Amino acid sequence: MSCLFCQIIEGKLPAEKVYEDETLVAIKDIHPAAPVHLLLIPRRHIATALDIEAGDADMIGKLYLTAVELARRENLEAGFRIVHNCNEAGGQSVYHIHFHLLGGRKLGWPPG
Template sequence: MDCLFCKIVAGEIPSRKLYEDEHVIAFYDIAPQAPVHFLVVPRKHIATLDDLQEEDKPLAGHILYTAQRLAREQGCEEGFRVVMNCREPAGQSVFHIHMHVLGQRRMAWPPG
């Protein structure tokens, strides 16, 4: 499989790791859009949100809980944004689900 995030999860490509456990890995974005910008990526390869299965519900919750906990640890107590893109027209460029967490700056709406 030629998946960038699978290679990061496997340690084949270096990343600035923030956190890891048996289900997810979190690392800083290489092109940050905010003072705090990291990704939470499941170790299991799931290409898009449309590919989630019933058995992935606990994993999806763990991704969200991990994002929230790490955002607070990174100083985003006053607020943060989470973003998950699904498919290319929505902005997904790596086809392995991942959650962007952005904080410590004012966010605009609509996000664009």
């Protein structure tokens, strides 16, 4: 598979991992948009949010709860953002679902 995130998960491409378990891997974004910018990526390849099924609920919950755990670990209690983009018009550039955890500065609105 030529998916960038699948290759990172499989150890075929380098990334700075900050967390991993049987469900997901969290890495530092190589082009951070905030002082803390992590990507939380499920090990199982799902291309977009539109491909998530009811059976994926536990995995999605695990991604979200891990994002909050990592926010605490990074001392982001003052505020942070969890972002999930879907398809090109929604800002998705890698077609393997993932959450962005952003923080470490005041985040404006609207984001884009």
